[in-house]
Amino acid sequence: MNICVFLSAADLDERYTRPAREFAELLGKGGHTLVWGGSDVGLMKVVADGVEEAGGRLVGVSVGFLGASVRERADEMVIAKDLAERKALLLAKSDAVVIMVGGTGTLDEATEILELKKHGMHDKPVVLLNTAGFYDGLKEQFVRMDREGFLPLPLTELVFFAEEAVGALAYLEESVGVR
Template identity: 35%
Template structure:
């Protein structure tokens, strides 16, 4: 089987500047490692928070960025005006669809409601068979521990099949993220999601 090819990685993450520094350090490391792999960053185009940190780090090390931003959020104080390419969409739904279309892989760094919504959407699309791309939940400093604990409740109470653990990978550091993506083999998921 030939290796899964990655050129564009969507990173979902916080746009807040008010979070702990260790999250910024991890975002910086991810940007550096993505640049080393010559992977283009696909993201919401924000210039603040972890979004801005990943993009800045990646560009500093020679990587390329593709910011996809809805018209409503195209405000100079919010967007990264240094993106190599920008796509402005009519609304959030179009933005998310474009990110899914362009990206070969998805990484969810720590983030808020928007990050969770994007993560759940790509997981659901994979569950339903609309794509079979890698999804990584970056559980830096145990950020997603409670969410992952809730996932265990879904499995235990049979609201989700055990096989859907294959929908995503859990990584505790950037090395684990890169290793998973480099060696990704698309799983043969059960298409009978409704049973």
Template identity: 40%
Template sequence: MAEPTFSVCVYCGSRPGDNAAYAQAAQAVGQWIGAHNGQLVYGGGRSGLMGTVAEATRLAGGRVVGVIPQALVDKELANRQCDELHIVQTMHERKAMMAERSDAFLALPGGIGTFEELFEVWTWRQLGYHDKPLGLLNVAGYYDGLLGFLQTSVASGFMGEWQMGLLHASTDTEALLRTLVQDSGPDQAPVPLRSVI
């Protein structure tokens, strides 16, 4: 396997959700990463959307790095097929390692864990702790309510438009991934982004 050209951290549910579109999107993300010689960094589980994106990446020829706390190894069914599986002690260690190993961040549908991870790296970005791009894949309208609430926060004076501008939200999987890895065309390899964490 060639050295990955870029590394994307994907946050998503350890459950599949109740709409087949969620798993289809996770599969499309993994296939795109693998087909473009990329590396997936994710939570290390093999259930739900986490397992779907990891398996799709692996089958498409991409590299898979999983990071999972010991306490969740059994609960989230640690994926032993990862190219690298790091078992850490705390969620803090998990999130720090995932951030360090990634060039960009992408959130798919998920629950409070996914929300927390996305908001943390978004907060880090606004504070200048990193300059890595952030994406939100809005599958089947899943994040419509959240995006609407975020605009309410802007309108109410608690956020600025510049903060919203740090988050690339899209319904188009390929376009969003291309944006995140700064891929300038189908015939060119994605450009790795500078890691500053």
């Protein structure tokens, strides 16, 4: 399975890097492919290294203005013309999406993926990996949107909230039908 992971390129505390390494190891050992932003810095590097070390494949999609941080060794690397094309390529190359901790770029990617799913533009499973409660506030907001009728489909059909890596990958494998 090709799993797109949206996440930060920042150097982060161990409470975020440890669970990211765990997810990466599970992904690689499961024979899955990481589809990610192509960066070789911060949390993106942690996950790419972990997948590679565990035997998984790497498919990167970067963008020209981030060229200085592009990972040199990947099974495939595409350079998009802009961020919009990058997001479209990341989604097109994946069977499922995982949203890990990140800043405004990650939040932008997450909301666009969910908006596209809401409108039936894709039906790929989406997991929000809520490492160390990072997305508790966002989860609360989504629950409120669902409860008050702002979502045209149930929240459970839009996104799955996982508290740990093993639960995230199990949900994806079940959703996609991987054994």
